[in-house]
Amino acid sequence: MQGLIGSLGICLLASAAFGGPLMPAAPPQLQKGPEVIQQVGNQAGLEGWTQGFRTRALAKGIAAGTFARAFRGVQYNPDVITKDRNQSEFTKTIWDYLDSATSDSRIENGKKALRQNRKLLDRIEATYGVDKEIVVAVWGLESSYGTFRGDFPLIESLATLAYDGRRGAFFEQQLVAALKILQNGDVTAAKMTGSWAGAMGHTQFIPTSYLAFAVDFTGDGKRDIWSDNPADALASTAAYLAKSGWQAGRPWGVEIKLPLEYDYSVSGDRVKKSVADWRALGVRLVDGGQLPDHGTASILLPAGARGAAFLIFRNFQAIERYNSADAYVIGVGHLADRLKGGPAIQASWPRDDRALLVDERVEMQERLTGAGFNPGGVDGKIGPNTIAAVKAFQRSIGMVPDGYPSLDILKRLRS
DSSP: OOOHHHHHHHHHHHHHHTTOOSSOOOOGGGGSOHHHHHHHHHHHHHHHHHHHHHHHHHHTTOOHHHHHHHHTTOOOOHHHHHHHHTSOSBOOOHHHHHHHHTOHHHHHHHHHHHHHTHHHHHHHHHHHOOOHHHHHHHHHHHHTTTTOOOOEEHHHHHHHHHHHOTTHHHHHHHHHHHHHHHHHTSSOTTTOEEOTTSOBTTTTBOHHHHHHHOOOSSOSSSOOOSSSOOHHHHHHHHHHHHHTTOOTTOOSEEEEEOOTTOOTTSOSTTOOBOHHHHHHTTOEETTSOOOOOOSSBEEEOTTGGGSOEEEEOHHHHHHHHHOOOHHHHHHHHHHHHHHTTOOOOOSOOOTTOOOOBHHHHHHHHHHHHHTTOOOSSOSSOOOHHHHHHHHHHHHHTTOOOOOOOOHHHHHHHHO
16 A cells, blocks of 8 residues: 555655655655644554554455455545544534424425335335334434435545544454455445445445345345445345334334323333333323333433423334434434324423533533442443432432433532
């Protein structure tokens, strides 16, 4: 692989061969400043890392020819690292996320996608038992119905991220999987494009998920999730959800109304009850109707006691396998409901609140730990353990124990 360092070496050899000075004047790119010098160093580092990775890849079954073709022309891509480093420190609130995920335009475009691909989607639904609206909702959130599939060269992006080392093991695993995809002949390296982080095609599969779930629905011998024809991508998404436990004809969840004086500590995906038990506790549909029985369920309060409440079923966990963020799962589920003609979420949201910054989430976990409420570690990620710790803290000071990690909670921990 020839990069900037390789090019400089060729210049030096040529100069010596033709009797020029042994140390030529610095090429123009090195006169532009430290950014270019750093790029040269990074390229040299990537090339060195690639040699070691080649040995590991070949040991995992990648042919030498596949590797050589895939890495031809690969360069260290600083744009990828910039995007990785500068992911917003802000987390969107659930209502901001849903405002975008289920906007009028996304609903309108989703209905149009359903009409235009009706026969294909009906066949996919019949084959995999996954509602076509759910498949289209994933398509809508992942790439705006195929409009934004990503144009980063995948091998280059994954190699840059694996070499960079911040999540090196994960991206090296994805890079090996990508090489296996190329070796299988499903796509060429030139056409294997995606997001800067390695997600590919209409529904943004990462390479390991592609190997596990992608299907050839068109029957042309290739699992082509990259082309303008979305058939393989949409069928692959349905196959993914089906293998993740999707139950045909059942909802992901329903919006509910909790009774006055409800014990909000009885919520969260760790608290599972039969629908009969939830009914006995006074839980009703948001319009006052009786809860449908679709098996064991949990109550989810994505914005605490001041926001909407949902009763979530097994299909929630199936979508969660695709993306584990609650906001994403609700976004897919609710968009699908809207595509079926269902109503908007009825409850209001605490729009006077804002999401915590990464540093604030870390501080909350540190202060919870210091106050004797174990959040399960300090990583800035709000998971079940942190929610349980927030509930315990709220209960200790007489607040409604809904587990919502708000700015108000952080301020109370500071006082």
